[in-house]
Amino acid sequence: MTASEGNPGQDGWTEPRATALLVLADGTVLEGFGLGAIAEAPGEVCFNTAMTGYQEILTDPSYAGQIITFTFPHIGNVGVNDEDTETVNAASSSGVRGVVLHADITEPSNWRASRHLDTWLKARNIVGICGVDTRALTALIRDKGMPNAILAHNPDGVFDVPRLKQQAAALPDMAGLDLVPLVTAAQRYEWSETPWQWPAGYGQRESVAHKVVAIDYGMKRNILRLLAKAGCEITVVPSTTSADDILALKPDGVFLSNGPGDPAATGEYAVPVIKQLLDRRIPTFGICLGHQMLALAIGGQTMKMKQGHHGANHPVQDKTTGKVEIVSMNHGFAVDPATLPANATETHVSLFDGSNCGIALNDRPAFSVQHHPEASPGPQDSHYLFTRFIDMMDAEKAKTAA
């Protein structure tokens, strides 16, 4: 059912009846028209300000347990294709649970499109709603923080609102939730694909200079492609892989991936492993959840943000160079810079709200950033942060050789 088709009201065809409801934990009910899967999806509602890249956003495993409200009103115009999916397991539907749109989805208009977004949402079991005043919902999130909610879609327009309200109010807080097990790889695998280039599409790594183990907390393909392009032979390992098993692969460096949920809730398996790798002076690079867990591993703390950062136009300053970058962001937790130990330096900061966006260790070869360089505007196949990681591995190799 789409908004343009509508549904008859109880007294005839005068009023289109709501076929989807977004029921917030505080009892607020937003009505609209259902899209995607016919189901009920619980999640934390965030807003994303990106004007493009919805397929990559909707397939970012970091969004597990969340419902995304797009502030850009027209989503779906270019359809979806078979190439821009970020989840490594293309069939995986364990990421985002729901999507809130202002306008109904139009017919796809793009030469790369292979499907309508609505059909694709159904196939991935993602519930959607359109016809929502997304500006008002965004304002609500900015005022009150990201609420829990249930997004319900029923083409018949019949909803048990009191039950939905009760269930929404009873949902657990995102703080304290470890969602990595939902999205991490079941088995280790090798990666050699490089970024997309006109006209050939995705390529294959040509030469190998470094061996990297990437720990999968919710890995995205384009990060792996940039590592491959930089000359890394990559083995991706599940999130619970021990430090001994990682060291047995003799890595020149370790990459800590992005991922969903509360970084502090991954304590038992992730942080102790990262600590051991740091003690062995393995060069380490972390992005987003990986950044937050590197901070935890050195004794820092993370905290829940009120509205989080989700979008493609966030200004971040690299304090080591003074340069300001416009970056992609997707996080609801942040490292508290006041808790960083003396052997760590804050390297990046958000110019939007001053929150921490990067750290480097002074006594060991390790650094990490909160934002997503592989998804940020600019020359993505040669991003300087990936070069920094390569340089770090080179420097450490030179040191051990000397």
Ligand SMILES: NC(=O)CC[C@H](N)C(=O)O
């Ligand atoms: N993209 C990510 O890796 C997100 C990290 C973490 N789940 C957060 O929300 O802050």
